[in-house]
Amino acid sequence: MSVQAASNKSRVIIFDTTLRDGEQCPGATMTFEEKIEVADLLDSMGVDVIEAGFPIASEGDFEAVAAIASRIQRATVAGLARAINADIDRAGEAVRRAKRGRIHTFVSTSPIHLAHQMRKSEAQVLDIISATVARARNLVEDVEWSAMDATRTPIDYLCQCVDAAIKAGATTINLPDTVGYATPDEYRAMFRAVRERVVNSDKAIFSVHCHNDLGMAVANTLAGVDGGARQIECTINGIGERAGNAALEEVVMAIKTRGDAYAYECNVDSTMLVRASKQVSAATSFPVQYNKAIVGRNAFAHESGIHQDGMLKNTTTYEIMTPESVGVSKTSLVMGKHSGRNAFRDKLKTLGYELGDNALQEAFKRFKDLADRKKIVYDEDIEALVDEEIGRVGERVRVDALTVISGTMGPQTATLTLNVDGQSTTKQATGNGPVDAIFNAIHALVPHTASLELYQVHAVTAGTDAQAEVSVRLSEDGRSVTARGADPDTMVASARAYVAALNKLMAKRLKSKPEAAGAAG
Numbered sequence: 001m002s003v004q005a006a007s008n009k010s011r012v013i014i015f016d017t018t019l020r021d022g023e024q025c026p027g028a029t030m031t032f033e034e035k036i037e038v039a040d041l042l043d044s045m046g047v048d049v050i051e052a053g054f055p056i057a058s059e060g061d062f063e064a065v066a067a068i069a070s071r072i073q074r075a076t077v078a079g080l081a082r083a084i085n086a087d088i089d090r091a092g093e094a095v096r097r098a099k100r101g102r103i104h105t106f107v108s109t110s111p112i113h114l115a116h117q118m119r120k121s122e123a124q125v126l127d128i129i130s131a132t133v134a135r136a137r138n139l140v141e142d143v144e145w146s147a148m149d150a151t152r153t154p155i156d157y158l159c160q161c162v163d164a165a166i167k168a169g170a171t172t173i174n175l176p177d178t179v180g181y182a183t184p185d186e187y188r189a190m191f192r193a194v195r196e197r198v199v200n201s202d203k204a205i206f207s208v209h210c211h212n213d214l215g216m217a218v219a220n221t222l223a224g225v226d227g228g229a230r231q232i233e234c235t236i237n238g239i240g241e242r243a244g245n246a247a248l249e250e251v252v253m254a255i256k257t258r259g260d261a262y263a264y265e266c267n268v269d270s271t272m273l274v275r276a277s278k279q280v281s282a283a284t285s286f287p288v289q290y291n292k293a294i295v296g297r298n299a300f301a302h303e304s305g306i307h308q309d310g311m312l313k314n315t316t317t318y319e320i321m322t323p324e325s326v327g328v329s330k331t332s333l334v335m336g337k338h339s340g341r342n343a344f345r346d347k348l349k350t351l352g353y354e355l356g357d358n359a360l361q362e363a364f365k366r367f368k369d370l371a372d373r374k375k376i377v378y379d380e381d382i383e384a385l386v387d388e389e390i391g392r393v394g395e396r397v398r399v400d401a402l403t404v405i406s407g408t409m410g411p412q413t414a415t416l417t418l419n420v421d422g423q424s425t426t427k428q429a430t431g432n433g434p435v436d437a438i439f440n441a442i443h444a445l446v447p448h449t450a451s452l453e454l455y456q457v458h459a460v461t462a463g464t465d466a467q468a469e470v471s472v473r474l475s476e477d478g479r480s481v482t483a484r485g486a487d488p489d490t491m492v493a494s495a496r497a498y499v500a501a502l503n504k505l506m507a508k509r510l511k512s513k514p515e516a517a518g519a520a521g
């Protein structure tokens, strides 16, 4: 993408860092398969650059970046590197097979970081910038350089650093608000000053990268673009270090909805935003807050009588963008127990699912079962059910039956029947609460060494008959898997989620050590 093309049309490049800055925040780890699925979705929704990971960080990160680089057809794939030769070489190796590969290298420039973290002088850091950017440029044409903590760096020194990076061959210059400290006016002014003062500034595209510590990441992002930046770094659902990064969906919809104030355009298909949000939330097990702008459950819900009255008369009274424009279907009320298989298949199609005959048959059975137990079946219920069904393909362990005794009297007891490789066995176990009792029963039936890293429950919709969606993350020998289970009974959903995670772990063992992949751990 040339500087010219992006600037002339006031087109902004959307650089998504969900798989790097997003994934590195505590608890948001994604498996290899989940990263591939997210990268595919980002590519199909029109993101321009996908930062796929930090290749030197681990073998897993390297493999994910390399795999994403090999398969992505449209977007540029970037790998992150510190200003260290080994990092840069590893990132270069990871993006080698990309149609369009980028090395993104960074170094701190602020006095606080230089004194306390780097223990280097300004002159030393300038030398490092020249050497490392040049090294990256020898490996790939497309090199991004970032001044970490740019917003707390004196402007004169920041200009010297940017000048050195451009002279050494950087094609994109990113000036991050690493600690989420800047105000919009300051951020805009910084870009204006650097672009005016650095002689060769027109040789590079400038980029914004904002953290949300003061809740100003999106405002700062748009101010930076006003200051001349033409690349926006952001993440789905705004996940990222600490309070997160600027949310992609908010930036995209601000540009689309307020074209009068922000005269820019981007390539992202906004009708895929809600789907992307759900996929990232499911992969990371990070819930999306209900009132989250654009993609939250309540973003298009109107509760008060006055608002509902206005909406019925004309939707523009209280809606500044349509739900359809971000991928929310007009009504989330769907089907009931009288709906047939064809209606169910049609519904799946509109929700973006294409199931094979067997999976469709299973999903339909479970839908009927759910419709018998739940008054209203919403789109979200069907999505939870189908997502779980897709995850069950090839499973070796299945929950056949579960009875739980809970309450104040104790001990809480679970009687569980699992089908393991076609054979049904029942065990009873007690525990410190019903969930613990269920997990103990699973341990007794399928001995394993995996440890439970996360247990999370969400209600899929409102109401006391809502389905519970449980996420479980298990880890074993450095491998970590997340799986979900859904059911109106939270205990059944918990058992299903744990068993689904065990199935995933077993499948992983099978891939890495075919001879040692027994059901028992």
Ligand code: KIV
Pocket (backbone or CB within 6 Å): 021, 106, 146, 147, 148, 149, 174, 176, 177, 178, 179, 209, 211
């Ligand atoms: O916030 C930051 O400064 C970063 C850099 C690595 C670009 O994420």
Ligand code: ZN
Pocket (backbone or CB within 6 Å): 021, 176, 178, 209, 211, 240, 241
């Ligand atoms: Zn960051």
